[in-house]
Structures are given as C-alpha cells and as structure tokens.
Amino acid sequence: MSGAFIECEHAAKWYGQIIAVNDVSLSVPGGVTGLLGPNGAGKSTLLKMMVGQLRPSKGVVKVLGEPVWGSRTLMRRIGYCPEHEGTYEDLTGLEMVTALTELHGFGHDEARARAEKMLGVVDLKDAMHRRLGEYSKGMRQRAKLAQAMAHDPEVVFLDEPLTGCDPLARVRILEVIERLAAEGRCVVVSSHVLHEIETMTSQILLIHKGQLRAEGDVHQIRALIDAHPHKVRVECDKPRALAEKLVTQDHVVGVTVDGDAIVVDTRAPDRLYPAIPEAAKTAGVYIRALTSPDDNMAAVFKYLTETA
C-alpha cells in the first residue's frame, strides 16, 4: 500500500464530450488532506470516484490498497459526508444515523449507541429526537457528519463540510476533523475556499479543470506563487509621487504608471500593504482605491495553469 490511504492511478472520468477528471495520479497519506479547486474543477467528481459512487472511465482508484468501485467490504472502512443537503426529512436525526449505521452491519442497539454518541460529539444531543425537516442548515450538516463517522471509519471523505454553517458550527466541525486526524485516520476535505482548508491542514491537492495542478504542502504552493510577483493597483491623486516613494523599497520589483493609478509588482505583498499608506503620508498623496488584481483564486490558478 506504500503507506498511502488513497491512490489514484491515471484516473479519469468523462461524460460524453465533457471530461470531469483528467488523468489524475495521486496518493493521499494519513491525516487531513484538503482537496481544493474552484467550482466545476472536478473535486466532487474525484471525491465520488474515491468513495466508489462513480466508476472511473479510465485508470483505477484505490482506497486502503483495494479498487474502491463495487467493493462492499471497503464501504465498511469509509465514511462519506456528501455536499448536498438531502436528508430524510421525516426521520429524526437519531433514527437516520442509527439506520445508516446499522447498514454497516451493527446490531440495532449497538448502532443506536454509536449514533447517540456521535450526535453528542457533533453537538446534536438535544436535537436528535427532532425530525430532520426541522433542522437548520448547520444542524443538517452536523447530522451528515455524524452518519459519516458513527461506524469508526479509517478513511473519511468530507465534501464541503463547512457550507452553510454558522461560526459556532464551524468551530465544532473543525474540532471533530482535528480529532479524527489526531487518531491517525485519513480525512479528505473538499472545499473551494483556501483559507478554510488552511485552518485544517497544510497538505493539499489542488485540482483545476479536472487536472491535478499541485500536490503537497500549502506553504510550498503559496511560496511558488510568491515567487511570481504580486500586483497591487493604487488609485491616487499623485501617482508619480507615490511611485517615487515605493520604488525604493527592496521587495518592489517594478512600478507602472497607469493614468491616475500605479501598479506595483512585489514579491512580498505582506510588506507592501503597510508601506503604501506610509509612503502616501510622506508624499502627501490621497489614495482613492487599493486593489490587488491577482490576490484571488483565479490569479492563483492562472499562474498554475501557465506553469503547468
């Protein structure tokens, strides 16, 4: 198994002319791994292939050393919390989690005990006898988490687990994920929000247009991006005066005057942002607007697709 919990070997998935996942090879170790990518990148498709809900059109996806598609024995060792909100509205939280845990082969009493314990862990103890139809979004999300973990799986897949959650629910969920990782399990968390992933882990898989763009430590990826100068656009009343002040800073790679604004290229945006108001104050410049055209996901991926 080479120590990896999950392995993809040239896995691909297409629907007619649309390629959702394109020749992805990766291996996922224990701990928390973030699966990151914009909407439509193929994260959910890749995740579902790992969970055995979609058959790879090509290649193989293995979990715990076995191909996962059609493997009922593997399902016992996998937990999955899907992205969508669908739940059984007419069942109570306890009934749903108990029944789904029973489907792993536990007796009714054992399944119920596990369900109660897990619902307590996700802070739904008081609500577990209420129907799921009455739950808020965050409560449903936690109920879905509970059903993914009640059977003590070795590998847990969480698809956008923080969507729709209030800050308190987020904290609870993050605590649960931390605990799972500390116990040595493999947790794959899919999200399109970089900072959410950053709070959970430093290991990420970055997917874009169905292809794996980056794999590894998140700081290393950011450093790769930092190696490419960041652009910051400053609109002001005296652009040249401001440019004169900023160009002397050692982290500034270049300054371009663009009408009533300047665009500053820097390798260290964290140093530039406090330097700008200082320079403006010194030069007596009035700043109207400050934007960073490449401080967003599109810019990150643009760089990565250009360098791929």
Added chain:
Amino acid sequence: MSAGAAKKAAKAAKVAAPKEGAILDRGYTPYAGAYTEQASRWKVIASRTLRMSARQWWAILLLIATVGPLLVAGIRMWIYSKIGAVAPPGADIPSPDSMVMLPGGTMTLAFLIALFAGAGQVADDTRAGAFQFYFARPVTRDQYLVGKVVPVLTLTLFIALAPALLLSLLRLALLPTATEALKKLPLVGATLVTGTIEALVLAVPAVAISSLSRKRSLVQGGYAVLYLLPWIMGGIFAKVTRSAWPDLFSVPHHIENIARFLYRQPWGPEDRALPVWISAAFVALLVAGSLALLRKRLSAVEVVAS
C-alpha cells in the same frame, strides 16, 4: 457673537463646504428606456416554461403519438364517407362525423401530457425555492398563475384540439358540395369548443393540484387518482346499478358527454349518461374551483429560504 455661537457657525460652514475628494461620478444613470407592460409579465414565465416543457423527450413523444389516432380516425372517416355514399339507405354504417371525436384516441394522451407538464409545475418551484426569485420581482401571484397555466394548457390543447380540428376540416373536405360543407360548418365550432373544454378540464386541475405539495410524485399521484379512480369506479358501478350517477365524478365521462352533445352523436343504447347540464356544471365547477384553489395557495405563499 459669543464663543459658542462662533463655534456653531464654524461647524456649520465646515459641513456646508464641499469636502475634498468628493465622490467621483462614474456616469451612472438610471435606466430611461421602455419597460414592458406590467400585465404582460406572465408571458415571460409562460414562454420559458413552454419552451422548457416542449423540449422534453416525453412532450415530443406524446405530441408525435397523437399522429397515430389521428391517422386511424382519418382513414376510418374516409372509408365511412365512401361507403356511406354508395350504401343503400338505412344501412348500419357509422357516421363519418363520429370520427371527429377520435374514439379511443387522444384523451389519454392529453391526460398524460397534463400529468407530465402540469402536475409538477408549482411543486417543482416550491421545492427549488423559485418563489424567492419570482416574487422578488414586480410579478404578481396572478401573473405567476397565468404564466404557469398557459403552457400546460397550450400543450394539452395541442393534443386535445389540433387532431380533432384537422379531422373536422377533413370531414368538410370529404363532402361532395360546398353547400353541404357550409351546412356542416358547425362541426368546426363544436370541435373548437370541445377541444378547449377538454384542455381546460385536464390542464387547470393539474396545475392546481401541484400547489398542494412540494413532492412531485405525490401531486402526480394525486392527479392520476383524481382522474382515473372515479372513471374506473364509475364505469364499473354504472353497469351494476344501470344508472349514470356513479359517473358523477368521472372527468372523462363528462368530457365525452359534452362532446357527444355538441357533435350530435348520441350515446349507444346500452350506455348511460348524465344530463348534459350536469356535465357542463361539473366541468365549470372543476375549472373554477381549481383556479380558486391555485390562487388561494399562491396568495398564501411566504418565501422561506430552505
């Protein structure tokens, strides 16, 4: 001037004076063009719904399937008109006019298209949270209602009316002289009325029932039960009781009753039928009641984000 008053005056002057760095006018101007008429907003909903429905495979299949009964009835009409022309008087030959009713023909297809197209309309919107979008715009509940009913009515009308209209025109064409054709012209009028009634009776309750639940399968099932159960029960128990009253709630019976009245095609000697005014009243009540129910359900809609 006292110090306090001077201070106040200075403050007022400061407030009145234009600030440095005033808001830059980026040239925003409100839209000054024409708006569509408020009353015609339903057309937007209707056209989109109709376009979406008409593209579905089931709609295309049902519309194509209408050709079958039309061809069969057309051929039979032609045959009966030719035989009728040469047969001796008093011969027992079915009237070619009766073929306009498309016996055994399109009512099932019209029911199915109303079921497919209509009995999920409002339920689907409720489930998808579409009211948040519709009613955050200057669209009234009534416009939404009309916009939802019209496409279903159009599709049902196509099946209920178009084949019958073609057959009535064929009937006129098969007549030997223009005078006879003119005398038969009321047949076309009867077709228009019958087809419209059939479409209304099938389409409007389908949309009304879809406002009762957010589950598509429940509303489709409810509509199917309301249409089929009284029809089957009525047929069975009318035979047992030798009375037409078991058919009181049977929609197909009332539609056929009205059609036979308008087409001047009497029931067979073994058949039992309710007085046609009862059928007319039932149909009117059903359509009006459905519209009232739909209106009431829509007016009670509160947009709740789920």
Added chain:
Amino acid sequence: MSEAATTAAATTAAATTAMEPVGLFAGARIYRRMAWLRMRRGRVVWLAAAMFALPLVYVAGLAIAGHWGRGLFDDVCELYFRFLIPFVPALTASAAVAEEIENKTFTFVFARPAPRGSLVLGKLWAATVPALAVVVPSLVLTWLVAMVRFPSDMADTWPHLLHVELAAVAGLCAYAALAAAIGTLFSRHPLVAVLVYLLVIEMVLGSAPIVLNLVTISWHLRNVAELPLPETAFMALSVPWWASAIVALGIGPGLVWLTCVGVNGAEYRTDR
C-alpha cells in the same frame, strides 16, 4: 506505524469485529424500517389505505340498494383488478430509487456495505406488505357483504374467493415489482412512466381481442381470479388458471432480481 495510527487501526478493528456482514435481506430489513417510518409519517400510506376502503363502502351501498351475490362480488373485484391493485403499488413503489435520487440521499445509502439491491427490496417490502395486509381482509369483507343474503351459496363461492385472493396477492407483488423496475429505469419521472405502461400496455392490450393480451399481467390475474376475459378474435388460446398463477407469481421475483442487478451496477449523479 505511528501511535496515533495504531490507535485508529485498533479502534477500527474493534468496530469491524462488532459488525456482521450485511446481506441482501439484512439490508432490506433496515431499509424497510426506514421506509415504513417515513411512509407512516407521510400522507401516501393513508391515502392508499383510504382507497382500499372504497370498495367496502361501495359494496355496502350497493347491498343496501338491493344488489347481492357473486355477481356483485365480481363487479367489485373489477375495481380491485382494474385500479387498486395496479395503481396503488405504482404510487408507493415506483419511486423506490427515484426518490433517493431526487432527495439526493442515495449518496448516503450507496456509501454503505449493504448491497444496493437491498434498498429496492426493502422499499418494495415496505410498500407491498401493508397493502397485502389491507387487501386480503378487504376482499374477504367484500365477499361477506356481497354474500350475506345467501349464506348457503358461500360454500360454493369460497373457492372463487380463494382464486381472487391468490390473484390479488400475485397482482400486488407483480405490480409493485414492475413499478419499482420501471421507476428505476425512468428515475426522473417514475410515476408517470409506470402510468404510461399501465394505461397504454395493460389497459389497451389487456382488453384487446387479440392474443397479445397474454403479455399483460392483468389478463393473467383475471384468469386466476375467474373474472371475465376479453374475447379473443384471433388465435384464441386457453390458458389454465394455474399456469397464469405461476406467471403472475413469477413476475414479481423476476423483476425484483432484475432491478437489484440494475441498481447494483448503476451510477447516479447529483448534478441534475
């Protein structure tokens, strides 16, 4: 292996020991319980029960109006075999898989080691057994009310009642399995697809005066129940009632098996 990983493995091993293998019927039991809980709390099951009460109401009314005997019983049986037995399973069983897809809950259930076919079997079980529990006594009561004025004829007609009961049981199972099978194939419009089959194939062919009516379930059920059959104009074929019973009883398990096999290998998407 790290200490944490050892702990995780030990926890999972303990969990795995506590688990029994989940076979088709074990899984079906669990799904049946889930489905029954949901049906009981919903409206469909009460509507279905009310529909099955209708024949009793009718037969009582007709008996009061002066209609009696086996003829009345046969006439009321028409309601069972032309509507209730084909259509009520369509309402309750057609959405076995479609409902999970529509609600997007299949992502939970198919990430379990239970065979996927157990979902279909469990839901069919939940839909069919209560229907049988209502229809069988309902037919007996209908027969009793129809025959109450002629107790001496009861001895002669109870074999006919048994035929009708057999046909009803076979019919409910067959139609429920058929509804589930069609509903799985047409998961976006399961109920309508089943209705199309019932209205076009069963009703039209089943009452057609040609031998093609033998392909319909309704013809075989009527044969078992000793109800009037449509006159066959071409290629008349006489089929003994027990042969029809075998066909009708065999359709249910056959279709269930096919549906389970189909669901086992299928992929379902949530992005529809």
